[in-house]
Amino acid sequence: MSLELEHECPECGETRTFWKVASMEVHLGTKMKWDCPECDYGFVQIDGNVDSSAV
Structure with a gap:
């Protein structure tokens, strides 16, 4: 995984x-959990199916 x-x-x-x-x-x-290095925005993915950034 990358x-x-x-x-x-x-x-x-x-x-x-x-x-x-x-x-x-x-x-x-x-x-x-993924974070943007520019602004510290973060979101969570679960198995690539559930994505908290889509909310």
């Missing part, structure tokens, strides 16, 4: 390279 992810940052208003800052196994799958 330590970087290209993703739209709502705070910066453009696509940024997010860094994985945490990862752990939960009952739904692998939970990963």
Whole structure:
């Protein structure tokens, strides 16, 4: 699994390279926390299916 992810940052208003800052196994799958190095916006993904940035 990569330590970087290209993703739209709502705070910066453009696509940024997010860094994985945490990862752990939960009952739904692998939970990963990603942070934007430019503005510190962060979001969580669970197994790539659940994405808190979509809220």
